[in-house]
Amino acid sequence: MRITRITTTAVTAALLVAGLAACGSSAAKAPSSSAATGAAGAGSVGLPGGAPKTELTLAAAVMQKAGSAKIALSSTDGSTGSGVYGWSGKPRLDFAEQSSGKPLKVRLVDDTVYLGASDTEAVLLGGKHWVKLPASGPGGQVAASFKTLELMVNPAAQLAAAAQAGTLKKVGAETLDGVQAQHYQSTMPVATLLQSMPDLTADQRTAAQDSLKSDGDSITTDFWLNDKRQLLQEKEVGSDSSATPETVKYTDLGTAVNVTAPPASDLGSAADAAKLLGGS
Template sequence: MTSAVRGSVRRRATGAGLAALLLAGGAVACGGKGDQSPEMTPAAAVAKAAKNTQDITSLHYRMKGQYPEQGQITAEASMRLKPTVAMSMKMNVPSQGAEGAAEIRLVDKAMYIGGNPEMAKEMDGKTWLKFDLSALGDKQLGAGAAGAGQAEQNPAAESGFLTGAKDVKKVGTETVDGVETTHYRGTVTLDELKASLKKESKDVREQREKSLQQYEKLGVDTMTMDMWVDGQDRTKQFRLKGQADKGPLDMTITFVDYNKPVAVTAPPAKDVADLAEMMKDAQG
């Protein structure tokens, strides 16, 4: 494999991997029990739903929308948060044609991207490309470095963002995937989000700070967020919109289920091309 081909594969795979990891990091998890009181204020309802996300162990969700530079994206994923982080996602970026379909797996601190016949043609028949997140540095990961660390963060960190908005309001009641929900909306700046972290516990604050970094890197200053909360104070759906340096960000995440077993396995070694080894060969 020539260095030019390696570069092409790495750029395409890194772009897909970054989008997947950021989107996974951006997923708002669901959890918790209890009946929502009719008298609860919009801010209190949002805060309760956000708090209920902190104890989940796994989730299954769908995503769709627009991501900067990538364009329209659809994906479905299962993610385990405890005892260790693992994820399996099938993603499609229509604007990239046949090259836009990929499967991403995150397991044992390694990310695998595969399922694309075009990529296999450029990797001597290998159908998966491995990113060893613990071995590759920022320079080797390129843009993917921003998402690599975020992938191991609790995705529930995102759900707390709406609690930082000062204008949270009730939009109405809607049915999402057959579930009756209450729809809330608010707008918040990154500075307001940072200020709101002061009242949080250390663990929550650290999670949200790391999550905020991805939006700073994208150049998003203000976010409009919609949250659909079910009758058990769980987040059933979440939408985040903002303007990034390289285009609009508008993603909707719908939760299918939560706290069910999620098993993710690495692809067979014979089918995997290791990016770290490819980089060593290229340098040589």
């Protein structure tokens, strides 16, 4: 799993706001705040069955109101990751990923990205466990790429982007992890997605274009909604035959997200970030 990857959900906050504003009175018909908190997956009666655009728009409002969740990522290449993410207000992310037997931690605190190493990998950082990525300069594009991780797993942004710009279809009711869910699918050209991101910085736009195009000219995203229009699971894959499908599961909606910056005494040199990413 390339956690620096920018997927169809890497949309700007402006796109999300525009999408939710477009809901208008429809968003007001979404479930109450009590339906937008708690464990995603509860209940199996009265699944959403309306038009895909309507249901995804309503689900975006539900997930925006929830504001946070525990997340679990997996890929068909065997990579996994898990953590906690808050997307309401200023994004907060505490995430740990395992790929090819090499663990990596990512924290997003106050718009700053930190990469974390295990005790074994800390030797690469002179005994330190964290690296703070610079917002500009040579490391700026790396930081921009990692900031897209929180966009990648932002359920409200995912759903809003698909509702606004995707070619949609209703796949049908399915059982997911023992829970009844309605399955919807969105396909979106990469060019369309990039046109929907006017507020990206130059580094973010470059990272988005490079990452998206590497997986094909379009991206297909699948969504599974429960009876409360909570997003239980999202799966995305690029159109290229070599693209690897990646899945995100959401649980414990509304969970507290308390993410703090690592202590300054445990920060290594930003120049060593490449070592944690597999570089020299």
